[in-house]
Every structure is written in C-alpha cells, then in structure tokens.
Amino acid sequence: MSATKWVLCPICNRKTRIKVREDTILEDFPLYCPKCHRETLIAVHKQKIIILKEPDS
Template sequence: MIIDEQWIYCPVCSNKTRIKVRYNAELKNFPLFCPKCKQENLIDAKGFQIIVIKEPDAKTQSR
C-alpha cells in the first residue's frame, strides 16, 4: 500500500495542522499556520519532505 497523502505537522509544536498534502504536490514559500501554537512558518514541501524556511530578523539586517 502506497501512502498517497498525509497531514503536515507544525515544526514548532509538532501538532497536526489543517493542511493535507499529496505525494506529488510541491509547495514553495507556503505560509503554514498552526491553530494550536498560533505561529506561522514558511515551508517548502516536495514528496513529503518538509523544509522550514528561516527568515532573517528585521533587526539584524544590515543596509
């Protein structure tokens, strides 16, 4: 049996979000919101591999 789709879990609190992704779906710069911890993270997803995109803080950016 091949798993065709699965839930995306929050990278902060590891709870299930409201987003389900299929194996052949690709997400780029997707804003994933967690209803439990109320945080939003940017993710990339391809083939059930979830990568959290780290953004630099506005305070630490140099001009």
C-alpha cells in the same frame, strides 16, 4: 490513489489543517498552526517538509 500525509507544525509537532499528497510541491508556503498560533514559512517536495524561516518572536 496517492497517499496523503498531514503537515505537522515544526514548532509544536501537532497536526495542522493541511494535507499533502505524494505529488504536491509547495514553495514559500506560510504554514499557520491553529494550536500554537504561529506561522512558519515552509517548502514541500515529495512529502518532505523543509523549514525555510521561523518568524522572530
């Protein structure tokens, strides 16, 4: 069974509602954080999260 990992918000470092497995690949994914109410564009490869763009305030 693949291990899962919570995706943390890159702004406030809290858990989001998204889990990724070891084989998950995301490209240009709009990650929304329910805690800080911000959206960030990310990419995920082998459970490594890469921030593509933070929206302007």
